[in-house]
Amino acid sequence: MWEMRELPEPKVLEPGEWDEWYGTLLRAFGGLGESAEERELFRALTSCERSLGVWDDGRCVATAGAYEFRLTVPGGASVPAAGVSMVGVSATHRRRGVLTSMMRRQLDDVRAWGEPLAILTASEPAIYGRFGYATAAFGLHAEIDTSRVRLSVPAGTDDVRLRYVDPGAELEACEAVYARTVSRRAGMLARRPDWERLGLLDPQSERGDASPLQCVLAERDGEVTGYTRFRVRREWRDSGHNGQVVLQDLTGADPVSEAALWRFLFGIDLTTSLKVRARPMDEAWQHLVSDIRRCELRVRDSLHVRLVDVGTALEARTYQAPVDVVLEVEDAFCPWNSGRWRLSGDGKGAVCVRTSDAADLALSVRELGAAYLGGVGLASLAGAGRVRELRQGALAEAAVGFGTATAPWLPHGF
Structure with a gap:
């Protein structure tokens, strides 16, 4: 019987590997060619030290990158964010855990870089929810x-x-x-x-x-x-x-x-x-x-957001009404985020720290990502059974605080 071999772990892209790496990505998206102008631009935009590849028998079979961005959050602050892109897995290597291994390595890297957010636009939105991403802005x-x-x-x-x-x-x-x-x-x-x-x-x-x-x-x-x-x-x-x-x-x-x-x-x-x-x-x-x-x-759907560091991310934005809630956060893929966080904030700033106090709201990191930019309401998520109110009145308080006067918007893809 043929036995499936275990594939190597993702590794950082070397500059000399870019052509094969990028060719693998293009093939994963149907194999259509690009103009010399497009290819030259994406080569210039690629940070090899922030890009990953999986190689099997000397051939690239999977790709992923993370651009170095600064994202505007509610209140106007510009926050470091990893722009996840260039993600592709060869059709010959699907259903073998390759994507999961790249997402695992990538989020560990993003945390090590000190970037509290990861963002992406999804060719298939259903893929990324299991890694903690959620739609936070629409077009x-x-x-x-x-x-x-x-x-x-x-x-x-x-x-x-x-x-x-x-x-x-x-x-x-x-x-x-x-x-x-x-x-x-x-x-x-x-x-x-x-x-x-x-x-x-x-x-x-x-x-x-x-x-x-x-x-x-x-x-x-x-x-x-x-x-x-x-x-x-x-x-x-x-x-x-x-x-x-x-x-x-x-x-x-x-x-x-x-x-x-x-x-x-x-x-x-x-x-x-x-x-x-x-x-x-x-x-x-x-x-x-x-x-x-x-x-x-x-x-x-447009921009998908993933909180890599819950405390730092929630402190980076402001809140349009005073909020003081304890959030019970579940994050199976990045367990360092799991647990109770007390968020206290208003229009001038916020503090978010670990606490042992009783929780007011229970939700996963996906719901936090969805609500983070103010484009998805916590009350709407609660109506879908995705947020649980544990203290009466906490949902209304948090829902108003997380809201924004203008809808979030991603001006271009990446």
Whole structure:
């Protein structure tokens, strides 16, 4: 009888192994090739010392990486977070514990690096729950019938000047606008060097039948206050034009700059629809449109969060109302988090320490991850049986405290 061999433990990636390692990842996601531009960028973004591979008989069979990010949390602090990505297992080595061994090693490493959070976007969300990850932020998708939907823009929008620019030539100005907005919304990432290039990738494989990437700047009083990047897909029918605008990015430093950019996208000649992906759940344009039904809204999971160090993570954020609760946390995969934690916090700061006091709420580290950025309510999780109230009134207190004025949002994948 054939006997399955035990595979080696994951090891840190050596720079000379990157090509084979990355090829294994691409094959795990279907084997489609990438442009030289894409490949060069992801090579530059890869930190080999933060990447893992599993090798069997001299061949790479599994991959995982952890980018070094800083994530905005409620209150505006920028907190170290491991951006888990590049995760793939060869089809020949599935169901052999390979992924579990990589997740085990990776979370041990993240803890050793002193990073209290791990985050990811999931190709298959069901996979990562067993490792303590939970959806903490969602993205809003829409396909807006711009031939029928109109915008009612705020006063001052007409004062915004718009102009077409070369996307690459004005990258620095766009990044300055983005940097101004990072602290305003939980879930946003402070971009490290080379990450600004991600928004300029424009391979033919991503365009389909749409135009190359286009960019328009918004300016007020001579200052760049917003930008949008998009493509235009032309289509002609017997009845006339039926083109579509495909939005990639839109960032504004103030409401009127954002409104001016949305109005521009709605009004591009020879188009009748605007395709929007992964925007903030509470973005203002939804209240400017004349007919929300014709915007065909859809919701999809976006950012998944895992608390690697419960105490440090809960202390890093603020709470919109005073909270003083004892949390009984269960964490089978990272047992150092299990036990009782007293969280005391408000809008100015928080303290979270071990305690032997009676618990007020019982939940797993997944529920903490889901609620951490304020995008998922503890009361909603309790309604699903995922949070248990042990002291009357503790759930309402914690639910209000963990909430946020704005929905968390991940501005781009990784």
